[in-house]
Amino acid sequence: MGNLFVVEDLVRPYVVATDTTLLKSNGKVWHKSSMKEGIVPYSGIDTDARWGYSNTKEWIFGYKLHVVSSTDPYSTIVPLSADVTTANVSDKPVYPDVISRLSSETLNKIHYMVADPGFGGKKLYDLSMEKGFQLVCPVKRYRNTPVERLKLVDFYESALGQVIYSRRNISIEPLIQHIKSVFRIDPVPTRGLDKVRGIVLLSILLYQILVYYNCEVLKSDNPRRDIKYMIGC
Numbered sequence: 001m002g003n004l005f006v007v008e009d010l011v012r013p014y015v016v017a018t019d020t021t022l023l024k025s026n027g028k029v030w031h032k033s034s035m036k037e038g039i040v041p042y043s044g045i046d047t048d049a050r051w052g053y054s055n056t057k058e059w060i061f062g063y064k065l066h067v068v069s070s071t072d073p074y075s076t077i078v079p080l081s082a083d084v085t086t087a088n089v090s091d092k093p094v095y096p097d098v099i100s101r102l103s104s105e106t107l108n109k110i111h112y113m114v115a116d117p118g119f120g121g122k123k124l125y126d127l128s129m130e131k132g133f134q135l136v137c138p139v140k141r142y143r144n145t146p147v148e149r150l151k152l153v154d155f156y157e158s159a160l161g162q163v164i165y166s167r168r169n170i171s172i173e174p175l176i177q178h179i180k181s182v183f184r185i186d187p188v189p190t191r192g193l194d195k196v197r198g199i200v201l202l203s204i205l206l207y208q209i210l211v212y213y214n215c216e217v218l219k220s221d222n223p224r225r226d227i228k229y230m231i232g233c
Contacts, residue, residue: 052087
């Protein structure tokens with residue numbers, strides 16, 4: 001579905017963004033001490049869920065949504081790829097999987113992928129270059145920073161790098177919050193990784209379908225505006 005937006009020129013993926021968000025589990029939390037000992041002290045605990053940390057939410061017991069989205073403010077901003085893991089899974093190992101879900105047509109049109117500092121590892125930079133685009137993350141300059149990494153620092157600090165990175169705040173961050181609000185997936189409405197993953201990814205798909213309908217059928221000038229109304233929220 002993400003590929004359809006690209007093929008029909010509804011989005012311009014010259015710059016895309018990736019980000020994650022934690023989703024609270026359904027029911028009671030499973031404290032780490034009990035989890036370590038394999039003790040489930042009471043019913044109502046989702047034993048698939050795990051603890052994850054966010055700078056804004058701190059510790060959350062639940063799951064994590066990983067998203068790649070378009071960012072162009074002059075076209076439609078929609079999810080292009082997504083996946084769901086438990087909350088303890090870091091962003092870096094999931095990045096290759098989320099990227100692999102992008103079609104070749106989409107990958108060929110991407111020049112930059114913006115992401116937060118959690119994605120700033122050499123392996124992810126190299127993978128991105130192999131796919132044909134540059135990963136843009138906040139990179140710090142240290143005394144012994146290798147020359148190749150200094151090039152990344154210089155680009156991020158450049159006027160172009162700052163313009164590209166500024167797309168993140170106006171695209172993927174509000175998009176994820178909108179999806180969570182529309183489909184009420186935080187906390188998640190069910191338990192178990194397979195069920196949570198199914199419901200959350202179906203929410204992403206339905207969001208894409210409704211935005212596409214607004215674009216192609218209703219010819220809306222703001223295809224995300226009426227989605228809550230369309231699903232009866």
